[in-house]
Amino acid sequence: MPSLSNQPKFIIVGAGIGGLTTALTLHAAGFSNIQIFEASHQLTTLGVGINVQPSAVLILRNLGLLDALEQTGIKTEELNFYNRHGNPILSEPRGVSAGYAVPQFSIHRGEFQMLLLAAVKERLGEACLHLNHALTSFEQNDLSITARFARRGSDLALPAELSEVVADVLIAADGINSTARRLLYPNEGPPRFSGRMLWRGCLEREPYLTGASMVWAGHADQKFIAYPISQRSATRGKSLVNWIAELRVRAKHDPDLTPPKTDWTKTVNKSVFAGPFETWRCGGLEMKDLIAQTEKVFEFPMSDRDPVKRWTYGRLTLLGDAAHAMYPIGSNGASQAIIDAETLARHLADSSNDLLSALKLYEQDRLPATAKIVMANRANGPDHVLQLAEERAPDGFTNVYDVIPKDELEGIGRAYKAVAGFEMDSVNAKAKETNTLAGKLGLTSPRDWV
Template structure:
């Protein structure tokens, strides 16, 4: 959109993860250009594991001109299959375009996706607007501006870390589950809340299984195995780069201690720590022991979230993504919700593009963003704690712990299907709503010469 006011508001984003970078792109598409992204890491690489991006977020990325790039790096998910720990089929759901959505669902390597977004931010906003090695430290604001201060840890040996600052109209905190900004706003909150379950994750290239674009979910709440392919490049070579997750409860569910154990997700861990309980598992054509044994590097992650809070916006400052609503990785929804945050925030700031210098206008826009996004994301956090769509696994395990021949003897069809439908409604990716929005926003995709029906 054209701006009638000059100068433009300067928008500062703390965090160059999926949420922060998506926000920068959404703001740019809305007409903003004075955008600066600060990131604590000195370098950004393709480290990471697999994630899923639901159609509701893929639609936003389509409208930002990124659909072709996603097709290049990711896999268009065809189906999600649930199995018992014995390999008994529970439920198979088509996903994305295979389920009738106008846009796909993508399974993609988080690091590659982040680099895709970073490259686009540099190309559209300017490489000089991305500031690495800038760890957020503090802020101060008054009625007309907000100043963010950052520490540069990469100072030469023997020198104190350098401190730099920038003053702008808006500060967006997209600095993750361990957000420094959130810690300043909620100093008594403490560390993330540990679920008592640990995740061990790895990636390995193997022969395709099922459709070659299938997700597999097996087990129950306290022991689960998940696998899905994440590389379009591997698929085009006839192979499958499989992202897998082994999950086990390591702390009693009645233990009042929810402090996460000390872990380093960049450090490789021995497979003996978790592989034993999965030694006889097979599901969806996957030999789980073989998959684990053939993986070179395995990493450990405590499964954590944070309690919802009742406020994200404080004057000219607001939270976004995991800093606002860190959730369990259930329902394949974390990155999706950050991207929806980005679109919503950009829209609310675009509403005030010509009046942002008036007293109270920025604060009102940020509060409107908060009031739109805080209730649904809080509901998702709590739904994920109750296992979200994975609840079908727990039901099958509780009702037939020794396995079954026909799932409908265990869970009636209507009950089974209602679990997924209820979660889609909570998470905001009901098919009819997404498809209506896809048609209504075709013109946005066409700004980037996107084939809207692709």
């Protein structure tokens, strides 16, 4: 790789999971001239729980981050599906317990973001991150791309510290409400609302089931999800449980797909949603107790976007939710952003003398694959087992195989894993091939994290 002065310059818009992982994968591929621009004026441990699938954990392992992940998140052991009456539908081992060479992690989104940020600052230097820089526009020519930034919100009247930046490539990882995507697709409009609202919270309590179990209960229009997300709590004999209550709030065939206005940083009154879950019990959990004992609850409209035909326009490409926002079904959104980052860095390293071709090859690899996941998630993905149980036995059952044959039940999960790209054989083969990669690159977890 050439010296810094001769290297291509990369602008990453967005310092979320996708943007930070992109910076790390580019660095691991030998690039160093990387600048990250984030619209927020500070980065904190906001958010609740997410899952990172083995296919993405493998990429993070190869970036030297496995130790930090193990000290932060929970190595998920199993996923249990129940109907709304608490009858067990299916139990699947997950991660290492299922035979993967690397774990699945359930982890606090904010802590995961801070872990990635610590690695970025250690490897690329703190000066690579520019907060309070909201992308406003861009223009490009045969030689470069220019991004323009302003301060966010009430500060928009004030110029950003770096109001104009010239680079070779602009990677837009600026989320479901991406400015870059809006500039490329000005007629697209807001995200597409599913008609379902999510209420999310975290509660530290006694462990349930294995202490590393995920619980999925209900059906398409009313669902409850819970899983532990903190190794720090586990070392104290406790379980920090991330929970999600989901309800349909708009008719299924309502033509209005505009999401309701919400502020996910503000708490909501639990009476808005708690009633329908009053009698729900499964997996050693009583949903009413989880809700009642949680101090702060946040509201999220469950939304996605239609797949588009292109992500890459010359020197600009989209990544993560900016490219393929999807319903949080299948525990897969963050994982796909991480896979995007690894794929993009690999193509750029392989074609560093032809960056535009590299961006198109990245698009060719990832756009069709993620479009399939977006549509699979709209069809309920692996959660379809819940809907089948509800439709075929709305009053409950004694034996699930009387309702859904074993082969049909297990086939739903297998089909989704194939679509989502985390089939165990392919993940394990890649894990074996890259087992020593982090060591060869000298990559280790951030010093102030472990």
